[in-house]
Amino acid sequence: KKDVEYGQYNGLPRQDQAMQKWRENRFGQFIHWGLYAIPGGIWEGKTYPYASEFLRGSAKIATSTWDSLIYQFDIPKYNPKEWAAIAKNMGVKYVTITTKHHEGFCLWPSEYTDFDIENTPYKKDLLREFVDAYTAVGIDVNFYYSVLDWHHPDWRYDIKSDEDRAAFERLKQFTKNQLVELVTRYPEVKGLWFDGTWDNSWKKSGQFSYELEKLLKNKRPGLIVNSRMRADEHGSRHFDSNGILMGDYESGYERRLPNPTDKEVLTRDWECCMTIPENQWGYHKDWSISHVKSPLELIEMLVQCTSQNGNFLLNFGPMGNGDIRPEEREVAKEIGEWMKVNSEAIYGCGPADLEKQDWGYYTYNEKNGKVYMTVFNNPVLGKYKIRLPKSHTLKKASLITKQVESLEIKQISPTDYFIIPDKINNKKPFVIILEIVDRASGKFHQKALT
Ligand SMILES: C[C@@H]1N[C@@H](C(=O)NCc2ccccc2)[C@H](O)[C@@H]1O
Numbered sequence: 132k133k134d135v136e137y138g139q140y141n142g143l144p145r146q147d148q149a150m151q152k153w154r155e156n157r158f159g160q161f162i163h164w165g166l167y168a169i170p171g172g173i174w175e176g177k178t179y180p181y182a183s184e185f186l187r188g189s190a191k192i193a194t195s196t197w198d199s200l201i202y203q204f205d206i207p208k209y210n211p212k213e214w215a216a217i218a219k220n221m222g223v224k225y226v227t228i229t230t231k232h233h234e235g236f237c238l239w240p241s242e243y244t245d246f247d248i249e250n251t252p253y254k255k256d257l258l259r260e261f262v263d264a265y266t267a268v269g270i271d272v273n274f275y276y277s278v279l280d281w282h283h284p285d286w287r288y289d290i291k292s293d294e295d296r297a298a299f300e301r302l303k304q305f306t307k308n309q310l311v312e313l314v315t316r317y318p319e320v321k322g323l324w325f326d327g328t329w330d331n332s333w334k335k336s337g338q339f340s341y342e343l344e345k346l347l348k349n350k351r352p353g354l355i356v357n358s359r360m361r362a363d364e365h366g367s368r369h370f371d372s373n374g375i376l377m378g379d380y381e382s383g384y385e386r387r388l389p390n391p392t393d394k395e396v397l398t399r400d401w402e403c404c405m406t407i408p409e410n411q412w413g414y415h416k417d418w419s420i421s422h423v424k425s426p427l428e429l430i431e432m433l434v435q436c437t438s439q440n441g442n443f444l445l446n447f448g449p450m451g452n453g454d455i456r457p458e459e460r461e462v463a464k465e466i467g468e469w470m471k472v473n474s475e476a477i478y479g480c481g482p483a484d485l486e487k488q489d490w491g492y493y494t495y496n497e498k499n500g501k502v503y504m505t506v507f508n509n510p511v512l513g514k515y516k517i518r519l520p521k522s523h524t525l526k527k528a529s530l531i532t533k534q535v536e537s538l539e540i541k542q543i544s545p546t547d548y549f550i551i552p553d554k555i556n557n558k559k560p561f562v563i564i565l566e567i568v569d570r571a572s573g574k575f576h577q578k579a580l581t
Pocket residue numbers: 163182184185233326385404412
């Protein structure tokens with residue numbers, strides 16, 4: 132065991148009200164919006180297929196040229212009330228917006244830099260309008276903040292000299308000032324999503340990030356921070372040098388999910404953040420350059436995350452003029468239609484600790500004791516197999532749509548059952564609600580006491 136002084140300092144998983152709400156939310160909207168949305172991946176007529184928020188680097192644009200994009204950020208179509216309505220209709224319970232991405236441009240009027248919304252033609256505090264619009268429709272608001280700051284002269288990738296050290300001390304003070312400013316100006320904020328913390332300079336700042344987490348949580352009791360914020364004093368990130376998770380939930384699943392049968396992730400809170408194209412967080416004008424995930428692919432990811440105790444954060448990249456692109460409006464509409472019928476299997480749900488079957492995923496709501504089967508694959512066999520511990524029996528199976536009162540069940544062994552499809556419209560993913568009884572207690576399915 133290594134001696135770790137600046138690692139995890141509160142017990143996990145957190146069971147306070149704020150964290151329980153974060154967990155029950157399950158489905159969130161990520162928003163990447165900044166100066167990068169103006170060129171949208173195209174520079175001097177050339178399309179750069181790399182992630183559009185890195186265009187500055189991929190097109191080798193001088194910082195001064197890039198930074199002058201600020202004078203074009205007039206966002207005539209910005210309509211946070213419409214954004215919030217789209218998000219509400221999609222069925223998200225929380226939103227995480229980039230207050231400052233790696234480019235260093237701040238969406239709020241910060242007193243610690245001029246590279247912010249105040250010095251654009253728009254001038255107004257768009258973050259305040261955003262927070263108010265989403266809060267008004269009951270969506271929890273979180274802030275993404277990139278420690279990595281390409282605009283700030285004191286950013287250092289590593290600390291190799293006294294000059295580096297002095298500069299990075301100024302950068303850390305700037306970072307602390309901006310974060311205190313964010314949680315103070317916008318007290319509605321529920322959580323902070325840190326990014327840009329992979330470089331050696333931050334890995335050498337373990338004590339600083341430990342004390343920063345404590346400071347921010349003192350300023351905003353209940354605040355939730357992701358594991359990506361933290362390194363311990365030995366440079367270990369996300370998990371400290373003894374493998375203990377830091378922050379309040381694990382944020383390593385970026386554009387990837389765990390194996391559907393991975394049981395290790397069930398032991399902690401985690402979140403997967405996902406792009407609709409293969410790899411575009413900021414707005415890119417040309418989505419034909421990569422696979423664009425369908426609403427059904429995205430719904431399956433949401434259900435899988437829920438089945439394994441994770442949250443799913445789906446990314447939108449608003450356009451440079453503040454509008455939401457048609458493809459994203461369509462995704463929000465189709466996911467929303469599915470959620471209107473099936474969200475009972477998502478909100479407040481988590482793992483069912485039942486053996487996963489090929490037809491899809493189990494989720495479980497410990498408040499009502501119901502187990503939900505969300506079916507993505509229709510078995511050629513024609514029947515949906517369920518395997519329970521010997522101590523349990525399957526009492527009832529019904530469609531969440533209540534088209535039929537209950538479905539026919541056939542027990543085929545002490546542990547195995549077939550659910551016989553009848554009048555099931557299985558052209559789209561659908562949900563079957565199971566009532567499982569523990570023979571001994573006569574109660575519904577009980578979560579394993581670990
Ligand atoms: C959540 C995502 N994290 C950012 C990211 O991938 N940064 C990695 C990166 C940072 C700097 C140069 C290349 C790649 C993306 O831009 C998104 O914000």
